[in-house]
Amino acid sequence: MYEPYPVPDLARDHKKFRYSSLWNFAKQDLKLLFFFLLIGGLVGYGMGYLASCLLAAFAFFLFLQLRSLYLVNEWISNRPYDVPPNLNGIWGALLFNVYRSQRQERVVQADMVGLIDRAQSSLVALAEAVVLTDELNQIEWANPAAEKLLGIQYLDRGRNLLSILRQPRFIEYFNDIDKSPDGIKIKSSINDEHYVQIKLTPFGSDSHLLVAYDVTRMQNLEQMRKDFVDNISHELRTPLTVLSGYVETFIDQEDINPRWKRAFEQMQSQTRRMNALVNDLLLLSRLENDKQIAKNQIIDMPSLMNQLFDDAQAYNVDYGHTLNLNIDSHYDLIGSDMEIASAFSNLITNAIKYTPRGGIISIGWYDDQDHGYFMVEDNGIGIDPKHLPRLTERFYRVDSARSRQSGGTGLGLAIVKHVLMQHGAHLEVDSIENKGSTFKAVFPKQHLYCVDHAD
Structure with missing residues (x-):
């Protein structure tokens, strides 16, 4: 194996060192001490100064140990990347461990530097914009595509990201990333005719990775x-x-x-x-297309629920279901009464249409202080779990033949999804085949209006 510089004798014997205990190296020092004491004892016995010679031999051994300690300290402090001193015993073992650790660290550092260089080169070559920000929302690094798509230049490093991307929609998204898990689409700050999809990913301690790409064609x-x-x-x-x-x-x-x-x-x-x-x-x-009417109407939920129930009773004449209405909330909704009524009506008529004759359908409005819930539960045909992720796609049908027979357009749940999105709400679906389904519209607290505290 090629060595970049000479290796001490002890360091060359890797296998012997690696599987030897520390006692084996300590025995070298003990043998040396015994040798010095033996020589000192013989000399002292012959000269009649046994104690003095033994003390001198021990002092000489101690001097050698202190010298070794000095060499180790001097090498670690001043020449850590040079060839280590060639020492035996415990000090040699210590030097070998330090030397080997340094070599391993240099190999790891070289690998990491190479990996970072490759990653950075890849990011630079990307057509998508990549921006890293620190805990203070200051730009740490950005690739060349960030300038083309977002107007972030090399000289902008250290600037606050929000001082460059000042669109209100982006600032709102930045302050509440969880509200838009798939990111947002905004107009490019460079060209008003271009659109950019932006996705923020938090990492570390309040740092962010921003990825943006051009979606103008889409x-x-x-x-x-x-x-x-x-x-x-x-x-x-x-x-x-x-x-x-x-x-x-x-x-x-x-x-x-x-x-x-x-x-x-x-x-x-x-x-x-x-x-x-x-x-x-x-x-x-x-x-x-966001051509909606104002979403700040206070919707009288008991009145709306009773109206929906009456409409459902009229629609149910040909089906013969048992309909139940439960209202267990003092909250009204804030939004568009026309759109909310349309969405809720779609959920109710779907339950009626896709439940065999003589079924039981429950319609409810309740809350848990933090959210409001509109629920439609039936004991109808149910839905295979594999269809649930696509239910709100336009024209998607679980059973095309049954949908055509019932006169469905395939747009009802798509309308429900968009109405709920306009009101900051979402749809939850639980269903078991041949046992029934539960459709639940979940509204955040900011869209609820407490009737008890109305002026």
């Missing part, structure tokens, strides 16, 4: 899709209205042929379904 495609759906939905409303009017006119004719009447009834059913789909698409488009 944003444009998404906007094109939304505009297309919005425009098509608007364009379909007029012909659907005309078709519905003519179909109703023909159905109302008393002398119509029964065969034609059946055909017109099917046409009426399908036009109603298409009209419901168009209305849902328009509502979803409005929610996604």
Whole structure:
């Protein structure tokens, strides 16, 4: 094995040293002491000064030990990376351990430096922006892409990140990362026509890793899709209205042929379904584009729950379910009554549609002081757990045939998700196949209004 510099004799015998006990090295010092005492004793016995010679021999041995100690200290203090002194005994063992530890440390340091260089080179080559901040939110390091996407330059190191990225939405996100676990999308501070997705990850003691990438193309495609759906939905409303009017006119004719009447009834059913789909698409488009009405209305929850229950009773006529209403909260909701009513109604009608005849459906509103809960529980067909993560995707159906038969549009839960997002809430779903489902809308405390303390 190649050595960068000469190694002491003791250090070369790795195997012997590694598996020898400290006593083996101490015996070298004891043998040396015994040798000096023996020589001193013989000389002193011959000269008649036995005690003095023994004392002199011990003093000489002590001098050698102190000299070794001096050499060890001088090497560790002044020349730790030079070749260590070639000593025997316990001091040699000590030197070898220090020497070996230093070599291992240098190897580890070299590996770490190489790894850091490779990691830094990789980060520099990334098209995504990477920024590191310290406990004071000051920029420690940023790659070149950070300048292109976020306007963070090399000279900005040491500056507060929030003094550069001053968009209110980013500051809000920075102060409450958990509120947006997937990050946020903002306009680039360099180019207003570009959009950047930003994700913050905390590490260490209040430090952060910021990763950002350009999502302009995805944003444009998404906007094109939304505009297309919005425009098509608007364009379909007029012909659907005309078709519905003519179909109703023909159905109302008393002398119509029964065969034609059946055909017109099917046409009426399908036009109603298409009209419901168009209305849902328009509502979803409005929610996604943030074209919402004010969210600061105080919604009278007992009144709303009773209205929803009455509507559910009317819808339930053809299903024959047992409906229960439970209100166990003194809180009202703060938000849009129209959107909240639409979301809750979707959850209730879904439970009615997907529960076999004669089922039991419970509708409730309650709180635990920190959150408000709207709940719909049924003992219907249930949902396979593999479908739960995708339930709120638009047009996603667990059973397409059953959905078409029930007249569903596949947009109900997508609307529910977006309405809840607009109100800072989220949807929780628990379901067991063939046993039933529980859909729970969870609202944060800041969207609750305590009726007991109303002025």
